[in-house]
Amino acid sequence: MNPNLYDLPLNERIQLVEDLWDSIAAEQHALELTREQQIELDRRLDAYEVDRNPGRPAAEVIAEIRRRI
16 A cells, blocks of 8 residues: 555545545446346346345345354
């Protein structure tokens, strides 16, 4: 890690990371999917259109996983 970053206060480093992430999210359209990713997304969309099952909330799934381990 760049030693100069350690000179910044923690709250400024957190803000820097948030700003960086926001800049990445704003340009996510520039990220191209692989053929395999596109096939999988199409498969999932097709499955949703058949059964309209929205899945489960991530928090519920994570809690279940934690109970199992």
